[in-house]
Amino acid sequence: MPNTAAFWLALAAVLSQASGIAAEAPIKLAAPGIDNTKAPGAPQTAVLAGGCFWGVQGVFEHVRGVKNVTAGYAGGDAASAHYGIVGLGKSGHAESVKITFDPRAISFGEILQIAFTVVMDPTQAGGQGPDIGSEYRSVVFYTDDAQKRIAESYIRQLDGSRVLPRPIATTVERLQGFYPAEEYHQDFMIHHPDYEYIAINDLPKIENLRRMFPKFYTAGRVMALGGR
Numbered sequence: 010m011p012n013t014a015a016f017w018l019a020l021a022a023v024l025s026q027a028s029g030i031a032a033e034a035p036i037k038l039a040a041p042g043i044d045n046t047k048a049p050g051a052p053q054t055a056v057l058a059g060g061c062f063w064g065v066q067g068v069f070e071h072v073r074g075v076k077n078v079t080a081g082y083a084g085g086d087a088a089s090a091h092y093g094i095v096g097l098g099k100s101g102h103a104e105s106v107k108i109t110f111d112p113r114a115i116s117f118g119e120i121l122q123i124a125f126t127v128v129m130d131p132t133q134a135g136g137q138g139p140d141i142g143s144e145y146r147s148v149v150f151y152t153d154d155a156q157k158r159i160a161e162s163y164i165r166q167l168d169g170s171r172v173l174p175r176p177i178a179t180t181v182e183r184l185q186g187f188y189p190a191e192e193y194h195q196d197f198m199i200h201h202p203d204y205e206y207i208a209i210n211d212l213p214k215i216e217n218l219r220r221m222f223p224k225f226y227t228a229g230r231v232m233a234l235g236g237r
């Protein structure tokens with residue numbers, strides 16, 4: 010079976026057109042008016058939740074300036090940070106990703122712009138796409154006051170612009186802890202591009218990233234478990 014990015018992106022486009030899922034391209038949202046300045050410095054982290062972590066991780070593995078993306082859980086405690094428990098929807102956790110990035114190449118605000126445009130529907134409450142439940146809710150888990158200010162300002166900016174059909178439902182919450190998911194979840198899109206869920210729901214997001222954010226798209230992939 011072919012296992013190249015070009016083949017699976019083409020397959021995703023065909024499947025999406027056939028199913029009508031991607032009949033409308035996402036709206037490219039404006040960049041945040043308030044953002045951190047790109048400057049040399051130590052790698053930074055962003056923790057986001059936006060539906061099944063397979064797709065969120067898979068998209069950001071193709072973003073230039075990103076050094077690592079780990080799938081995991083945030084919003085609950087360490088004892089409940091296990092897939093079988095999180096899936097019950099009562100742990101407080103959301104399937105999340107921890108993104109380590111180079112602040113000289115991409116800003117926290119630009120990460121939010123990409124996430125809200127091609128990774129998730131920030132106006133959907135209680136889940137994402139076909140995945141419904143609190144474990145699939147969309148959240149920006151901020152790690153400091155600067156991230157909180159940028160995220161809250163960006164949400165106000167987008168709501169005020171009325172460019173989206175509904176108000177943004179994504180919440181902004183302080184990160185209490187991030188717990189990496191089980192190893193078999195890491196780099197899932199890379200290892201299972203022929204999985205039907207991935208082909209229909211997630212590979213089109215990478216194509217949208219390539220089309221809408223060519224400055225940030227890279228065909229090379231940074232993998233959570235090492236390598237490219």
